[in-house]
Amino acid sequence: MEGNEMSVAFENRVFNRRSGLGGGRMGCTLITGFLGGGKTTLLKHLLDHRGDLRLAVLVNEFADSDVDSLLLDSARLNRAFNLSTVSLTHGCACCEVSGPFRESLQRIVDSKHNFDCLLIETSGLARPDKFVAELKEVGIHLDLVVAVVDAESLDKIIKIDIVRKQLEHVDIVLLNKCDLATLSQISNAEDILEELTAGAKVVRSQFCKVPVDLIIDCSKLQALNIEKNDESMPGVLSHESLPKMAFQRYIYDNSPLQFSSSGHTSNQPSVGGDSSSTDDLHPGFPHGESFSSATFEAEVPLSLVVFQSKVLKSMRCASSLIRAKGIIWFAENRESRFVFQWSGLKRVEAISGQPWESSPKSCIVLIGTDKSELQTIISQLSASANPHNEVSSEYGNLREHAKSFASMVASDDRFKEPSLNKTPLVIFGLKGSPLRGVKESQLSGALMHVVNGKGNIFLTATTFGEDYNLQILLDEKSTVIDAWSEIRSATSIVVSKVCKNFCPCRSDLTAHVH
Numbered sequence: 001m002e003g004n005e006m007s008v009a010f011e012n013r014v015f016n017r018r019s020g021l022g023g024g025r026m027g028c029t030l031i032t033g034f035l036g037g038g039k040t041t042l043l044k045h046l047l048d049h050r051g052d053l054r055l056a057v058l059v060n061e062f063a064d065s066d067v068d069s070l071l072l073d074s075a076r077l078n079r080a081f082n083l084s085t086v087s088l089t090h091g092c093a094c095c096e097v098s099g100p101f102r103e104s105l106q107r108i109v110d111s112k113h114n115f116d117c118l119l120i121e122t123s124g125l126a127r128p129d130k131f132v133a134e135l136k137e138v139g140i141h142l143d144l145v146v147a148v149v150d151a152e153s154l155d156k157i158i159k160i161d162i163v164r165k166q167l168e169h170v171d172i173v174l175l176n177k178c179d180l181a182t183l184s185q186i187s188n189a190e191d192i193l194e195e196l197t198a199g200a201k202v203v204r205s206q207f208c209k210v211p212v213d214l215i216i217d218c219s220k221l222q223a224l225n226i227e228k229n230d231e232s233m234p235g236v237l238s239h240e241s242l243p244k245m246a247f248q249r250y251i252y253d254n255s256p257l258q259f260s261s262s263g264h265t266s267n268q269p270s271v272g273g274d275s276s277s278t279d280d281l282h283p284g285f286p287h288g289e290s291f292s293s294a295t296f297e298a299e300v301p302l303s304l305v306v307f308q309s310k311v312l313k314s315m316r317c318a319s320s321l322i323r324a325k326g327i328i329w330f331a332e333n334r335e336s337r338f339v340f341q342w343s344g345l346k347r348v349e350a351i352s353g354q355p356w357e358s359s360p361k362s363c364i365v366l367i368g369t370d371k372s373e374l375q376t377i378i379s380q381l382s383a384s385a386n387p388h389n390e391v392s393s394e395y396g397n398l399r400e401h402a403k404s405f406a407s408m409v410a411s412d413d414r415f416k417e418p419s420l421n422k423t424p425l426v427i428f429g430l431k432g433s434p435l436r437g438v439k440e441s442q443l444s445g446a447l448m449h450v451v452n453g454k455g456n457i458f459l460t461a462t463t464f465g466e467d468y469n470l471q472i473l474l475d476e477k478s479t480v481i482d483a484w485s486e487i488r489s490a491t492s493i494v495v496s497k498v499c500k501n502f503c504p505c506r507s508d509l510t511a512h513v514h
């Protein structure tokens, strides 16, 4: 790539905006940034707030699995927009751009949908500069390169070569996850970015909530006065994985399970993996580090008891694990699909909000630098898969634990009335404050992050409209008193942080301001 080409894009955009130029060609925003920084979160935010923009989206994924499409629910979006999903399993937009990536670009350009803007989410291990020439070839105008960066972990990951490369030519950096970072982490991150990005705009954000106009050039549309209709659904066109030539499938030899490559239909869990290394597989591979990915799939539910006691434990012990994400089918919550996320400084989330649209199954991708650690986690995941759908034998005294925990929650008026279901899950959550504009989801979501971040307890969350509930399953090892004491003290931290900007005279929060 030519040196300053991308930095110039931002100035061009500014110039075009001011002069009403920009041409009739479709513009493109490239979203880059290391694994787990918040690129998909930004994409979702843009899709949710796109107004009447017609957006085409390409998602580039590191692992050999379509997890991002599952997380974005792209099949549903494409159905609504009458587009078919293109599966680009043999081409990497970053490393091998001549194949399917070019074809998808061409398809977007030729599309009768007349898209206003193409959003490309690059994989967390891709170099954004590799995309520029291809875009030019098909006549797509690169408006902007945006990097999404985790403010809490930037000082750790900045040592990784690809992270530095990603930041070299960006126009805007969203310094994201500012809700998790301390002020000193934020200002330290800003210093690092100033040094590395040669003058990019740095914008602090939480969950990438920034104006759409900052990321997408809307001025062209106004200048061209394009008529819009209400059916401007985005087209989420593809998932891509890294090229087969740069990767080697490997099988976990010592597992007793049957293994298969993607597309298996058995009721047994299956795993697959990809590994990349600059040395032995692809001498020209530009990523500079050796990363591996492994995918676990199971069409039987996973036991939450085993998941939290074994899988999470091995994930926490795996110092080389960088990222995990996927969809989980828990035996204790069969009706909903849980979106599982592990990113940054061991931040764990498991949130369900949607019923299954197709047959339930779990699909989890792990990315790290040590294959054997990934293998250990995969083995634990396999152990948590329960082909016989019998989990009640694991419950033992857990229901008693649940009852006493629920009674403790009931005694604290910061919480809603807890409930129990037929499993040992306790369902509970913090009260919101409509008067102060503090939602249940804000408080309970923050509580989940704080508690899960410590790693002693695992909270999952379920959402339904404005309702946001947490779930806890106290296993044999956790004592109810310890768990409750940890949740109470985390609650105090969360409530004081979220509510600190509000005047304490309002009565509906008095319960929160203990």
Ligand SMILES: Nc1nc2c(ncn2[C@@H]2O[C@H](COP(=O)(O)OP(=O)(O)OP(=O)(O)O)[C@@H](O)[C@H]2O)c(=O)[nH]1
Pocket: 033, 034, 035, 036, 037, 038, 039, 040, 041, 042, 123, 124, 148, 176, 177, 178, 179, 180, 205, 206, 207, 208, 323, 325, 341, 342, 343, 349, 449
């Ligand atoms: N607390 C907090 N969590 C965030 C924020 N932004 C994103 N997350 C969470 O961080 C996790 C990773 O976010 P993603 O958007 O999937 O990150 P990504 O960069 O697309 O990840 P890869 O595609 O794997 O590279 C998810 O659990 C998000 O909910 C934020 O500002 N604050």
